[in-house]
Amino acid sequence: MQGNSATGCRVLCVASAGGHWVQLQRLRPAWDGCAVTYVTTRAGYEAQVAADAAARGQPAPRIRVVTEASRWQKLKLLRQLAELALILLRTRPQVVVTTGAAPGYFALLLGRRLGARTIWVDSIANAAELSASGARARRHADLWLTQWEHLATPDGPAYAGAVL
Template sequence: MTRLLAISSTGGHWVQLNRLMPAFEGCEVHWACTSPDHEARLRVAAKRLGQGVASYTAITDANRWTRMKLVKQMLETVALLIRVRPDVIVTTGASVGFFAIRAGKLMGARTCWIDSIANGDELSLSGAKAGPHADLFLTQWPHVAKPGGPDYRGAVL
Protein backbone atom coordinates (compact mmCIF):
# COMPACT_ATOMS: atom_id res chain seq x y z
CA MET A 1 0.00 0.00 0.00
CA THR A 2 1.28 3.47 -0.87
CA ARG A 3 2.17 5.55 2.19
CA LEU A 4 1.10 9.15 1.50
CA LEU A 5 1.78 12.30 3.49
CA ALA A 6 -0.79 15.06 2.97
CA ILE A 7 0.68 18.21 4.52
CA SER A 8 -0.18 21.91 4.52
CA SER A 9 -0.55 25.09 6.47
CA THR A 10 -3.88 25.81 8.10
CA GLY A 11 -6.67 27.91 6.55
CA GLY A 12 -7.33 27.73 2.83
CA HIS A 13 -4.33 25.50 2.22
CA TRP A 14 -5.82 22.90 4.58
CA VAL A 15 -9.33 23.20 3.14
CA GLN A 16 -8.00 22.56 -0.37
CA LEU A 17 -5.86 19.64 0.75
CA ASN A 18 -8.89 18.04 2.42
CA ARG A 19 -10.86 18.36 -0.81
CA LEU A 20 -8.33 16.01 -2.38
CA MET A 21 -9.15 13.25 0.12
CA PRO A 22 -11.11 11.10 -2.38
CA ALA A 23 -7.99 10.96 -4.59
CA PHE A 24 -6.09 9.30 -1.73
CA GLU A 25 -8.37 6.24 -1.63
CA GLY A 26 -6.39 3.04 -1.24
CA CYS A 27 -3.43 4.79 0.37
CA GLU A 28 -2.19 4.77 3.94
CA VAL A 29 -2.65 8.51 4.53
CA HIS A 30 -0.74 10.44 7.16
CA TRP A 31 -1.92 14.02 7.62
CA ALA A 32 -0.01 17.02 8.96
CA CYS A 33 -1.01 20.64 9.42
CA THR A 34 0.14 23.73 11.25
CA SER A 35 -2.88 23.56 13.55
CA PRO A 36 -3.68 21.06 16.31
CA ASP A 37 -7.40 21.76 15.86
CA HIS A 38 -8.21 19.82 12.69
CA GLU A 39 -7.79 16.18 13.67
CA ALA A 40 -11.35 15.45 14.85
CA ARG A 41 -13.01 16.98 11.75
CA LEU A 42 -10.49 15.22 9.52
CA ARG A 43 -11.35 11.82 11.02
CA VAL A 44 -15.09 12.47 10.59
CA ALA A 45 -14.61 13.46 6.93
CA ALA A 46 -12.42 10.41 6.26
CA LYS A 47 -14.94 8.09 7.91
CA ARG A 48 -17.74 9.57 5.79
CA LEU A 49 -15.70 8.64 2.69
CA GLY A 50 -14.92 5.19 4.05
CA GLN A 51 -11.26 6.04 4.50
CA GLY A 52 -8.93 5.89 7.44
CA VAL A 53 -6.45 8.33 8.88
CA ALA A 54 -3.16 6.61 9.69
CA SER A 55 -1.96 9.58 11.75
CA TYR A 56 -2.35 13.31 12.28
CA THR A 57 0.56 15.54 13.27
CA ALA A 58 0.40 19.19 14.24
CA ILE A 59 3.51 21.12 13.22
CA THR A 60 4.58 24.58 14.38
CA ASP A 61 2.99 27.37 12.36
CA ALA A 62 5.55 29.74 10.84
CA ASN A 63 6.18 32.13 7.99
CA ARG A 64 9.00 34.23 6.58
CA TRP A 65 8.57 36.84 9.33
CA THR A 66 9.05 34.31 12.15
CA ARG A 67 12.46 32.91 11.29
CA MET A 68 13.08 30.96 14.51
CA LYS A 69 9.69 29.29 14.18
CA LEU A 70 10.61 28.42 10.58
CA VAL A 71 13.67 26.55 11.85
CA LYS A 72 11.48 24.68 14.34
CA GLN A 73 8.93 23.93 11.62
CA MET A 74 11.65 22.57 9.34
CA LEU A 75 13.03 20.29 12.07
CA GLU A 76 9.55 19.01 12.95
CA THR A 77 8.80 18.35 9.29
CA VAL A 78 12.03 16.40 8.78
CA ALA A 79 11.34 14.40 11.96
CA LEU A 80 7.84 13.58 10.63
CA LEU A 81 9.30 12.45 7.30
CA ILE A 82 11.80 10.21 9.08
CA ARG A 83 9.01 8.70 11.20
CA VAL A 84 6.44 8.20 8.42
CA ARG A 85 8.79 7.48 5.46
CA PRO A 86 6.16 8.44 2.86
CA ASP A 87 6.26 7.12 -0.68
CA VAL A 88 4.35 10.20 -1.86
CA ILE A 89 3.99 13.74 -0.48
CA VAL A 90 1.11 15.99 -1.55
CA THR A 91 0.95 19.59 -0.38
CA THR A 92 -0.98 22.77 -1.07
CA GLY A 93 1.62 24.89 0.75
CA ALA A 94 2.87 27.01 2.35
CA SER A 95 6.19 26.92 4.24
CA VAL A 96 5.54 23.51 5.80
CA GLY A 97 4.86 22.17 2.31
CA PHE A 98 8.10 23.71 1.06
CA PHE A 99 10.09 21.86 3.73
CA ALA A 100 8.21 18.61 3.06
CA ILE A 101 8.88 18.80 -0.68
CA ARG A 102 12.57 19.61 -0.31
CA ALA A 103 13.38 17.09 2.43
CA GLY A 104 11.02 14.42 1.10
CA LYS A 105 12.59 14.55 -2.33
CA LEU A 106 16.02 13.99 -0.76
CA MET A 107 14.57 10.94 1.01
CA GLY A 108 13.28 9.46 -2.24
CA ALA A 109 9.58 10.33 -2.01
CA ARG A 110 7.58 11.31 -5.07
CA THR A 111 6.28 14.83 -4.53
CA CYS A 112 3.35 16.96 -5.66
CA TRP A 113 2.95 20.71 -5.08
CA ILE A 114 -0.51 22.16 -5.79
CA ASP A 115 -0.33 25.92 -5.51
CA SER A 116 -3.04 27.60 -3.49
CA ILE A 117 -6.21 28.77 -5.20
CA ALA A 118 -5.75 32.03 -3.25
CA ASN A 119 -2.89 33.03 -5.53
CA GLY A 120 -4.93 33.89 -8.59
CA ASP A 121 -2.66 36.47 -10.16
CA GLU A 122 0.72 34.86 -9.66
CA LEU A 123 2.46 31.86 -8.20
CA SER A 124 2.87 31.90 -4.40
CA LEU A 125 6.31 32.54 -2.93
CA SER A 126 6.44 29.00 -1.51
CA GLY A 127 5.24 27.56 -4.80
CA ALA A 128 7.89 29.45 -6.74
CA LYS A 129 10.57 28.07 -4.41
CA ALA A 130 9.30 24.50 -3.91
CA GLY A 131 7.47 23.76 -7.15
CA PRO A 132 10.53 23.32 -9.37
CA HIS A 133 11.74 20.60 -6.96
CA ALA A 134 8.44 18.68 -7.04
CA ASP A 135 7.80 15.76 -9.37
CA LEU A 136 4.38 17.23 -10.14
CA PHE A 137 3.95 21.01 -9.96
CA LEU A 138 0.40 22.31 -10.40
CA THR A 139 -1.49 25.59 -10.33
CA GLN A 140 -5.24 25.98 -10.00
CA TRP A 141 -5.35 28.95 -12.36
CA PRO A 142 -4.95 28.38 -16.13
CA HIS A 143 -3.31 31.78 -16.72
CA VAL A 144 -0.59 31.07 -14.10
CA ALA A 145 0.50 27.87 -15.88
CA LYS A 146 3.62 28.07 -18.03
CA PRO A 147 6.03 25.73 -19.81
CA GLY A 148 8.28 24.03 -17.29
CA GLY A 149 5.63 24.43 -14.59
CA PRO A 150 3.38 24.92 -12.97
CA ASP A 151 0.89 22.96 -15.06
CA TYR A 152 -2.86 23.50 -14.95
CA ARG A 153 -5.03 20.37 -14.71
CA GLY A 154 -8.07 21.80 -12.96
CA ALA A 155 -8.97 23.35 -9.63
CA VAL A 156 -9.92 21.86 -6.26
CA LEU A 157 -12.89 24.19 -5.78
Protein backbone atom coordinates in the same frame (compact mmCIF):
# COMPACT_ATOMS: atom_id res chain seq x y z
CA MET B 1 -2.33 7.42 -6.60
CA GLN B 2 -4.78 4.59 -6.10
CA GLY B 3 -3.68 1.92 -3.70
CA ASN B 4 -4.15 0.76 -0.16
CA SER B 5 -2.21 0.53 3.02
CA ALA B 6 -1.83 -3.21 2.57
CA THR B 7 0.28 -2.58 -0.54
CA GLY B 8 2.36 0.00 1.29
CA CYS B 9 1.10 3.17 -0.40
CA ARG B 10 2.21 5.84 2.09
CA VAL B 11 1.15 9.44 1.47
CA LEU B 12 2.12 12.50 3.48
CA CYS B 13 -0.34 15.37 2.95
CA VAL B 14 0.90 18.74 4.20
CA ALA B 15 -0.81 22.14 4.44
CA SER B 16 -0.81 25.20 6.61
CA ALA B 17 -4.04 25.85 8.48
CA GLY B 18 -6.91 27.73 6.89
CA GLY B 19 -7.36 27.90 3.13
CA HIS B 20 -4.38 25.68 2.34
CA TRP B 21 -5.90 22.99 4.57
CA VAL B 22 -9.36 23.33 3.00
CA GLN B 23 -7.89 22.89 -0.48
CA LEU B 24 -5.87 19.86 0.60
CA GLN B 25 -9.02 18.27 2.01
CA ARG B 26 -10.80 18.75 -1.32
CA LEU B 27 -8.12 16.61 -2.95
CA ARG B 28 -8.44 13.69 -0.52
CA PRO B 29 -10.28 11.25 -2.82
CA ALA B 30 -7.01 11.07 -4.79
CA TRP B 31 -5.37 9.08 -1.98
CA ASP B 32 -8.31 6.97 -0.83
CA GLY B 33 -7.07 3.56 0.16
CA CYS B 34 -3.55 4.74 1.00
CA ALA B 35 -1.97 5.00 4.43
CA VAL B 36 -2.20 8.75 4.94
CA THR B 37 -0.54 11.03 7.44
CA TYR B 38 -1.65 14.65 7.50
CA VAL B 39 0.58 17.47 8.69
CA THR B 40 -0.77 20.92 9.49
CA THR B 41 -0.06 23.89 11.70
CA ARG B 42 -3.27 23.87 13.77
CA ALA B 43 -4.44 21.33 16.29
CA GLY B 44 -8.13 20.52 16.18
CA TYR B 45 -8.53 19.07 12.69
CA GLU B 46 -8.43 15.49 13.99
CA ALA B 47 -12.20 15.18 14.56
CA GLN B 48 -12.98 16.59 11.10
CA VAL B 49 -10.62 14.19 9.35
CA ALA B 50 -11.75 11.17 11.39
CA ALA B 51 -15.42 11.89 10.70
CA ASP B 52 -14.79 12.28 6.98
CA ALA B 53 -12.80 9.05 6.83
CA ALA B 54 -15.53 7.16 8.69
CA ALA B 55 -18.18 8.52 6.32
CA ARG B 56 -16.18 7.16 3.38
CA GLY B 57 -15.45 3.80 5.07
CA GLN B 58 -11.75 4.61 5.40
CA PRO B 59 -9.54 4.24 8.48
CA ALA B 60 -8.82 7.49 10.29
CA PRO B 61 -5.50 8.91 9.09
CA ARG B 62 -2.82 10.13 11.44
CA ILE B 63 -2.45 13.87 11.95
CA ARG B 64 0.69 15.63 13.10
CA VAL B 65 0.88 19.29 14.07
CA VAL B 66 3.98 21.40 13.44
CA THR B 67 4.90 24.90 14.54
CA GLU B 68 3.22 27.72 12.65
CA ALA B 69 5.82 29.98 11.05
CA SER B 70 6.17 32.58 8.34
CA ARG B 71 9.19 33.76 6.39
CA TRP B 72 9.66 36.55 8.93
CA GLN B 73 10.02 34.13 11.85
CA LYS B 74 13.36 32.46 11.15
CA LEU B 75 13.68 30.57 14.44
CA LYS B 76 10.17 29.18 14.15
CA LEU B 77 10.91 28.16 10.57
CA LEU B 78 13.94 26.21 11.77
CA ARG B 79 11.80 24.50 14.40
CA GLN B 80 9.16 23.68 11.78
CA LEU B 81 11.84 22.24 9.49
CA ALA B 82 13.16 20.02 12.29
CA GLU B 83 9.65 18.83 13.16
CA LEU B 84 8.95 17.96 9.53
CA ALA B 85 12.26 16.12 9.23
CA LEU B 86 11.30 13.89 12.15
CA ILE B 87 7.85 13.23 10.71
CA LEU B 88 9.29 12.33 7.32
CA LEU B 89 11.91 10.03 8.84
CA ARG B 90 9.23 8.27 10.88
CA THR B 91 6.60 7.92 8.15
CA ARG B 92 8.88 7.37 5.12
CA PRO B 93 6.19 8.45 2.64
CA GLN B 94 6.25 7.34 -0.97
CA VAL B 95 4.40 10.49 -2.00
CA VAL B 96 4.30 13.99 -0.49
CA VAL B 97 1.36 16.20 -1.51
CA THR B 98 1.00 19.82 -0.46
CA THR B 99 -1.06 22.92 -1.11
CA GLY B 100 1.46 25.07 0.81
CA ALA B 101 2.78 27.12 2.43
CA ALA B 102 6.05 26.90 4.45
CA PRO B 103 5.48 23.39 5.90
CA GLY B 104 4.58 22.14 2.45
CA TYR B 105 7.73 23.59 0.96
CA PHE B 106 9.88 21.96 3.63
CA ALA B 107 8.05 18.64 3.21
CA LEU B 108 8.80 18.66 -0.53
CA LEU B 109 12.41 19.62 0.03
CA LEU B 110 12.98 16.81 2.53
CA GLY B 111 10.65 14.27 0.97
CA ARG B 112 12.37 14.38 -2.38
CA ARG B 113 15.73 13.82 -0.71
CA LEU B 114 14.28 10.74 0.95
CA GLY B 115 13.10 9.37 -2.40
CA ALA B 116 9.42 10.33 -2.25
CA ARG B 117 7.51 11.59 -5.27
CA THR B 118 6.47 15.18 -4.63
CA ILE B 119 3.41 17.17 -5.70
CA TRP B 120 2.82 20.90 -5.18
CA VAL B 121 -0.64 22.35 -5.86
CA ASP B 122 -0.42 26.14 -5.67
CA SER B 123 -3.14 27.95 -3.78
CA ILE B 124 -6.34 28.95 -5.56
CA ALA B 125 -5.97 32.30 -3.77
CA ASN B 126 -2.96 33.19 -5.92
CA ALA B 127 -4.84 34.25 -9.03
CA ALA B 128 -2.44 36.95 -10.25
CA GLU B 129 0.86 35.20 -9.60
CA LEU B 130 2.30 32.09 -8.01
CA SER B 131 2.78 32.05 -4.27
CA ALA B 132 6.29 32.67 -2.96
CA SER B 133 6.42 29.10 -1.63
CA GLY B 134 5.02 27.75 -4.88
CA ALA B 135 7.72 29.47 -6.93
CA ARG B 136 10.40 28.01 -4.65
CA ALA B 137 8.79 24.57 -4.69
CA ARG B 138 9.38 24.24 -8.44
CA ARG B 139 12.78 22.62 -8.14
CA HIS B 140 11.61 20.13 -5.50
CA ALA B 141 8.30 19.07 -7.07
CA ASP B 142 7.95 16.13 -9.42
CA LEU B 143 4.52 17.53 -10.28
CA TRP B 144 4.05 21.30 -9.99
CA LEU B 145 0.49 22.54 -10.45
CA THR B 146 -1.37 25.84 -10.52
CA GLN B 147 -5.12 26.15 -10.12
CA TRP B 148 -5.29 29.05 -12.57
CA GLU B 149 -5.04 28.22 -16.25
CA HIS B 150 -3.52 31.60 -17.18
CA LEU B 151 -0.57 30.99 -14.79
CA ALA B 152 0.41 27.73 -16.48
CA THR B 153 3.48 27.83 -18.73
CA PRO B 154 5.30 25.23 -20.84
CA ASP B 155 8.05 25.14 -18.17
CA GLY B 156 5.51 24.87 -15.35
CA PRO B 157 3.49 25.01 -13.39
CA ALA B 158 0.94 22.88 -15.20
CA TYR B 159 -2.79 23.41 -15.03
CA ALA B 160 -4.96 20.34 -14.43
CA GLY B 161 -8.04 22.00 -12.94
CA ALA B 162 -8.97 23.69 -9.68
CA VAL B 163 -10.36 22.53 -6.35
CA LEU B 164 -12.74 25.43 -5.80
